Amino acid sequence: MLVGDAVRLLFPQGNLDWWVDLKSKMENKEAFGPKGDQYGPWYLPPVDPIDLFAITAFLLSRSGAYHHIQPETHQGPPAEFRKLEVTLSDRQHWVEIGRAWAQATVRQDVSGNRVTLETPEAVGQMWSRIWAAFDEPLFNALDARAEPPGWWRDAVGLLAIADEAATDVGFLANEELQETTPPLLTLAVEFRILAAMKELTDGEGRGAYTLSQAAPDVACVLPKSRTPSRGCTVRSLSHNLSLLPPRGLARARWLAPVGEYTARQAQASLNLLIIPYPFSIAAKSFHVAGLSESDARAPWGWFGVEPLNAKAQESLLLGLVDALIEEARRDVGQVHGVIFPELALSGATYAKLITQLEKDDDIEFVASGLHSDGEGRVGNFAAATIIPVRSKRQKVRRWVEDVRQKHHRWRLDADQIKSYALGSVLDPGMGWWERLDVLSRSLTVGVLRGETTITTLICEDLARVDPAQELLRAIGPNIVIALLMDSAQLQTRWPNRYATVLAEDPGSSVLTFTSLGLIERANKTGFFPPSRCIALWRDDCGVRELSLPKDSHALCLTLNPFRITESTLDGRTDSRNALSWRLGGVQPVRTDAELPEW
Numbered sequence: 001m002l003v004g005d006a007v008r009l010l011f012p013q014g015n016l017d018w019w020v021d022l023k024s025k026m027e028n029k030e031a032f033g034p035k036g037d038q039y040g041p042w043y044l045p046p047v048d049p050i051d052l053f054a055i056t057a058f059l060l061s062r063s064g065a066y067h068h069i070q071p072e073t074h075q076g077p078p079a080e081f082r083k084l085e086v087t088l089s090d091r092q093h094w095v096e097i098g099r100a101w102a103q104a105t106v107r108q109d110v111s112g113n114r115v116t117l118e119t120p121e122a123v124g125q126m127w128s129r130i131w132a133a134f135d136e137p138l139f140n141a142l143d144a145r146a147e148p149p150g151w152w153r154d155a156v157g158l159l160a161i162a163d164e165a166a167t168d169v170g171f172l173a174n175e176e177l178q179e180t181t182p183p184l185l186t187l188a189v190e191f192r193i194l195a196a197m198k199e200l201t202d203g204e205g206r207g208a209y210t211l212s213q214a215a216p217d218v219a220c221v222l223p224k225s226r227t228p229s230r231g232c233t234v235r236s237l238s239h240n241l242s243l244l245p246p247r248g249l250a251r252a253r254w255l256a257p258v259g260e261y262t263a264r265q266a267q268a269s270l271n272l273l274i275i276p277y278p279f280s281i282a283a284k285s286f287h288v289a290g291l292s293e294s295d296a297r298a299p300w301g302w303f304g305v306e307p308l309n310a311k312a313q314e315s316l317l318l319g320l321v322d323a324l325i326e327e328a329r330r331d332v333g334q335v336h337g338v339i340f341p342e343l344a345l346s347g348a349t350y351a352k353l354i355t356q357l358e359k360d361d362d363i364e365f366v367a368s369g370l371h372s373d374g375e376g377r378v379g380n381f382a383a384a385t386i387i388p389v390r391s392k393r394q395k396v397r398r399w400v401e402d403v404r405q406k407h408h409r410w411r412l413d414a415d416q417i418k419s420y421a422l423g424s425v426l427d428p429g430m431g432w433w434e435r436l437d438v439l440s441r442s443l444t445v446g447v448l449r450g451e452t453t454i455t456t457l458i459c460e461d462l463a464r465v466d467p468a469q470e471l472l473r474a475i476g477p478n479i480v481i482a483l484l485m486d487s488a489q490l491q492t493r494w495p496n497r498y499a500t501v502l503a504e505d506p507g508s509s510v511l512t513f514t515s516l517g518l519i520e521r522a523n524k525t526g527f528f529p530p531s532r533c534i535a536l537w538r539d540d541c542g543v544r545e546l547s548l549p550k551d552s553h554a555l556c557l558t559l560n561p562f563r564i565t566e567s568t569l570d571g572r573t574d575s576r577n578a579l580s581w582r583l584g585g586v587q588p589v590r591t592d593a594e595l596p597e598w
Contacts, residue, residue, distance in 0.1 A: 002134065009215065010054060010055055044119075050241065054243065057159055063152070066232075068082055068152070082146060090157065094160040095572065098164025101123070103184065122161075130154050163241055166185060170193065192208055193207070196208035197400070210244070216247040218246055219244065225478050250466075251440075257447035266451045272557045276553075277344050281515070283424050284308060288304075306371060306378070318356055335363065335556065337363065338367075347375065350370055379406070384446060407460070417432070421522075443457075452579055480510045482510065484512060488533040489514060552590040555586055558585035559583060
């Protein structure tokens, strides 16, 4: 493959023009330019920094050039060892160009509404050298002392410039609360996300899965929160944008920030109430859903997991949530979020829960595992809803919500069947796979309080590398919540192992959380020491097991945000713009309300 082949793969029609119509923004209309509008084929650089990022990140990734990059040092190996050295003056120059590019507006129509970003002269010069290298091989097997191809440095510089131009894109919450007028590029990205959220795609949820006009079947681009502090990867090259795999492999969906938060509100502590419902699970909740008819030597079957009494207990459950919130408030003052574990609720019950909680002005975030999606599909889903703080001029609260499917099936083997005492319903001599359809794979990333990104995983999705891990590591959500139906969340078990990986790269804070039901079944078998460890918290400072006392029904976790500085492979820092959420307190919550069955 040649350099030009890679660019043409991303932009087969050439580098497309784009525009922002400020009048349309006020009228909440689409902010994309006419389809097919072109700014030349490929000999001119993209006028959109996000498109330029897509090209340069793709080139650096496919060529392998990214792992040759390092900041200038006074001591180290000789420069001739295929090293692509970035100096302080390089970084300062790139940052200056990028920040200016985000604000550049020169071309307007007669009415003054339509504006287009001006491409900086330096960008054009650097792009011309990449254009001149279109017929060169994308990958070069260089000798140890060979000089790197000349276009490598220009690609690194253009990526850095595009990344700096995209500072804070995807996080704009309310223009009136900004200290300065948001850059034009920031407003344009807000348009794109809002436009995508209006369209229901494939029946799986709303949100933008790319901000670039590059071919989504080749690569996608979204904002990001954390820059990995370990390893040497393409995702270590940027602070503000992430290069993602093609949409057919998996899609990360970015939900636009909503609400009106001041800087003080964005930095306030976050109190999350985690309710480990169901508190008990009958063996009959697991059932045979089909047997294999294959020629496999080992027989296997499908199993399903469904509650026996959940619908009849719905009013008790909704009452329990209110009671637990009120009890938690006696200690922490405000409860900002409510979380249920894997398979806890039906889609219909979750909808009623949101209707109930949106009347509570303190609640900002709700998440739960679902055993049905509310549209007739039975399976394993994750639902997440962000309900922003109500402003004085709002009569009703508006929220953003997404429901997505689990990516991987749960496999119950003989040891698990015995550990959970399920032998009465499932033959331990067979392998059992969770009966669910894996129709599409997506990951929803929501913006909370205008600065924090939060996402949910479902059990097995935490452990498997494909496809969620690639999305997670590229975007770097501040908070990852893994919803489980599992036994005790001990440091010695698998959830901590995989949570540690994400805490190191990209630096996410991870909560793994299970219902009490299977824990209690495992406790009663006597095979393991009894435990009521329903959750585990892992951040960049360490790990903590979270146990539920015998007489309690929920835990209230207090999370605190800390500003930290992160650096890219080329040495650019983000000026303490990254957030690390750390555990600041844990309090058990109990109530005398009647407990619902499952």
